[in-house]
Amino acid sequence: MYRFIVRRLIWMIPSFFAVSLVSFIIMRLPPGDFVTSYAADLATSGAPADQATLDNLRHHYGLDRPLYVQYISWVANALQGDLGVSFEYRAPVADIIWSRLGMTFLVASCTLIFVWVVAFPIGIYSALRQYKLGDYLVTFLGFIGMATPNFLLALFVMYVSVVYLGYSVGGLFSPDFVNAPWSMARLADLLRHLWIPVVVLGVAGIAALIRIMRANLLDELHKPYVETARAKGLPELTLTLRYPVRIALNPFISTVGWVLPTLVSGDVIVATVLSLPTAGPILIQALKTQDQYLAGALLLFQCIFVLLGTLLSDLLLAWLDPRIRYDR
């Protein structure tokens, strides 16, 4: 087991470099750089900057250095904990990211819990009623959930909650509570806002998990030990819940690993539509304006989270399911 963990951890080192390189390449793929996009921004508002100013800015940000130098210095600094500055916000990248990760984590974990709570019973129900009306209905609804582009859903939910429920929308707090200290009122305000992103982000996940739960449980239900148990007269519910469900639970455990990656870009698009104070909208903005260190840092975080998340899931699985062993 330890060998496995160590091997995975060691493997993460080259992955990290590969990921950082790819992140950097993605950042620099579009034509121009941040200064080009900044110049365009100025020009649109009617005050185009002259070449000398732009060159100065480029020099100031180190964008006039060869690309490989930019990359190496970025990675070297990142390893020392300095993620660089955001050109757009003119602030250290770390400040910007940390201020948003908390809320991102909150939204991601609430969504995960929501998905579990809803998908789990429905999946079991669907499997036990295979090819019956209930199963078809659940399957159908689940697929509709998967098939609806979630940014569309986000807009509709938002519209309905404003026009018919009169809620304040956008973000996770009402303006009065954004910078207020924590209190019961602030918590209530948060909950009033939180349900929209949680539902919207959760729908697709629920549909997927129901399908998985159903398929896995069906597999188990046809195994001989179940037949045996049934033949021995165990009540159907006990029979189902005691063993097959437990084993079918594995994929649910795998999803724990998802939470970490969704920290950064869970759903960039939905977060933008809903104006959530999470990392996603910042990432999009940074990619669009070629704010390279900010976007690069976010991409890097995301990749590291994916690697860590997968490892975490694997470990949890091994711990829960004695049949799974990573080393002999």
Added chain:
Amino acid sequence: MTASPPTTPEEAEREPVPSEAVESELEAMAAAGKLPGGGHAVASQWQLMWWQFRRHRLAMASAVVLLVIYLVAAFCEFIAPFDPLAFTPRYTYAPPQWVHLFDRDDKGDLVFRPHVNGFKVTIDKAALRRVFVIDPKVKYPIAFFVRTDPYKLWGLFTLEHKLIGPIDQANPMYLLGADRLGRDLFSRVIYGTRISMSIGLIGVALSLMLGVVLGGISGYYGGRIDHAIQRVIEFILSLPTTPLWLGLAAALPSNWPPLRIYLCITIILSLYGWTNLARVVRGRFLSLRTEDFVTAARLDGASEPRIIFGHMVPSFISHIIAEVSLAIPNMILAETALSFLGLGLQPPIISWGVLLQEAQNIRSIATAPWLFAPGIAVIIAVLALNFVGDGLRDAADPYSHH
């Protein structure tokens, strides 16, 4: 690390569902005396699959829907009643008109005379909008195979008829309403079908090629090659999709002609998609390598390509088809997402994603909800593809329960 736990839900989902159905079908046939004695099953694998698939009624219905959708995509010039770019200032945000099949003639008798009603239009100066009220007195007759100005199908054949349309081309017939420029949404959705549905197909075809070749190599040869390819796949899977697409799509030079952008977007989408297929193929190869029939073929002195393409590939091609049908909807959704971000495809190209992007505002929800019809189209297509994929997957493994 020999055991391979289902690390991703997709993989877990891929576990075949036991198909007692086929068994019962076979039993039924045996009972009906259709199966000759001696245990000779005359049904080929494809036939078995088909029987199994047929039992999945939802999948069958979806297959029909899918066929219709692809027909629409193929013949969109003929099916769309109007040019999707033609605009009519008089009908900006016109609501959908219902098709009425029957009308009363002069004597007041009911006769078959399909038509749509005209509009009474008033202009709301303060809100700067046209207010449309259906005017039941004005009737514009419509028909199948109406004559129109000549146009080209696939840029090759000149046609002068459309599937459906108003008999007088100047009359409005907005089956799904009109958009902000008075363009016919129905025609636009029809044209969007071609781009959106083909993006899925082409993208998946590319994924398939990459996936089968690399997955095949990985699974058949194993060892170091396998290890290397698996690491690459893991690496690609660890890249965040949305930012990756964003970055790549933003990097596309926008002075490229729309068609090339379209192709590149498909390639970008498939760059990620091949990994799953490669894993499936690899898994199959790994398990088939030691199967008796492969060993038998090898002992018979069959060449490597013959073993691979003559024996191994046919035995899991059905799985691949199922996988593919499940990958297409993801591509379609990804295209809509990219278009929504203003990356992906851009007008004047018409895809469902582009249409949704244009409708993605409060004005449309509040005053012109019909503009979300492309969303319904996306849902129908994705649903159909998923059900067909589901059915295929169930059917793909007719022997699995033995």
Added chain:
Amino acid sequence: MNFRSWLTRAGGGLVATAGAALVGFAVLTGAAAADYHQSPTLDDAVKSGKLPPVEQRLPENPRVETPVEQVGQYGGTWRSGMVGGSDRNWMFRITGYEPLVAWDRDWTGKVIPNLAEEFSGNADATEFTFKLRKGLKWSDGQPFTSDDVGFFVNDIARNKDLFPSPPDWLTVDDQVGEFTKIDDQSFKIKFASPYGLFLQRLASVYGVQIDMMAKHYCSQFMPQYNKTNLDQLIQQAGVKSWSELYIKKCAVDTEANERWQNPDRPVMEPWMIHDPYVGGATIVTFERNPYYFKVDTAGNQLPYIDKLQISVNGDVQTLVLKVVNGEIDYQDRHINSNSNRAVFLDSAQKGDYRLIDEKNSDMNTAIISLNLTHKDPVKREIFNNKDFRIGLSYAIDRQSIIDSAYLGQGEPWQAGPRKESAYYNERLAKQYTEYDVKKANEYLDKAYPKKDDQGFRLGPDGKRISFTIMVIPALGDWLDATQLVAQYWQKVGIDAKTQTVDRTLFYDRKDKNDQDATVFEGSGGSADAMLEPTFYFPFWNESLFAVPWGDWYASAGKDGEAPPAAVKKQMDLYRELKGSADAEKQKELFKQILDIAADEFYAYGISTPGDLYAVVKNNMHNVPVAWTAWTYPAPVASNTEQYYFSK
């Protein structure tokens, strides 16, 4: 209630004695407590001695502002919204405009006193004298004097680290104006050659730069002033050099995010930042500046409104929903598109708001410029053929475009100043605007009669005339109109296509002169026409029909490409105009420039833009029907400090 109604009544009486009389009174009596009033929110601070009393905070001669409707009431929070992390100009537009001299509220083009109570220029427009109001104070209570202006002109504007090239509005012939201090209130700025538009440029949006830097605060970040702990400050701020530190703290650029990030920086503006606009902020707030130098006609210190609260939204639609829900008190930016009008009107009662018209200063909804200086000689020849250009203009059905893309708002219009403008030129505005396919084909036949088998016209090289019109979909309502124009041009045998590009790419290509044709908004249609003649002659590199000619003019012949004689004539006229201090003569010269522009017919316009609008809560008052422009930053230039909420 009774206190306020007393104020209101008292206000009526004071109006008569406004202006100089009030000043004299204040000067004579010194601290006459009853004459000026302050917001009740400041009472405690004054009582406890944290703030001096209001009459000591105001200058001796405060600027007396006549409210748009009536004397208002103190209190309230003005809620509005921004979109994205770089939307700083909304703050500029509601509180960021407090120049030495300002535009008048009706934007007739007149320049009026603001921080400076007197100003004058000499006859040949080379030397300008200003006298500041005595007793002006920064928001931290420190005095604002000539030295602060001198600090900017001498230490900042000339500093190569902060300004690699000096601010354009303070420069003539590449030379920054000379600052001479007369006394604490008076100073002179002298230019090397005549600068007839200096006062207008000073009143325009970038002029505020001159009073953005408080010397007592900002000088601590400069090596020549701070010999003691500068290194320590640099380290604390986590930056590398003093110039980075300076920019972080004092925001050299008027449009920089830094301007709204440092709550410690003293300002002269009505509100000062409280929750800053930093990365990750979801809300930005402002509080009143207790030292603000304006009063209303009843002697109430402005602003009336206590706080600004600006939400940072990820997407425009969220902001639209907030408006519909009544969560926004005043907003025009981002949301006031024509298509949203219907949405807002439908919910006006529920959201308890009204729509207020705004006068649009733009002269055109979309200017389509063929590149007259195209790198490809064939395309250049085609685009420079005036018959070709006229033919294409006749081919556009502008009324149809207006009806569909602009909801019937506006009339067919070329690139010429608006009808209400002092510079209106009928020929320039209306020529070739009728839709006449026959005429279009006549002109095009004159130019390029040959066609290929698909009906497309052939150029002089025997190849199909084909070009792309570059348009930025993220900006403006141009994409629809452009697509329609391309369709009309296709109909007369010209293979024009629209091409959507990202904003960055748009600028990149036009700066390299790599474009066939472009679409952009037609700004400079009103009082700003003369200041920003972008589409009237190649003025700078924003003159999209001939960027190299614009570069040539802007660099005084150093860069770009020399234009033909008629264009040079326009440039000479404009130079003459800039050198004149006589407003009438400037107008006459500008007329000649526009006449030549009409002869040359540089670019196509589509239509005059319709009125814009703002959404205003029903309880918000004193909001005028104002111009909206960038040179005249709306709504702040119409005096947002006197907006108020009724109880």
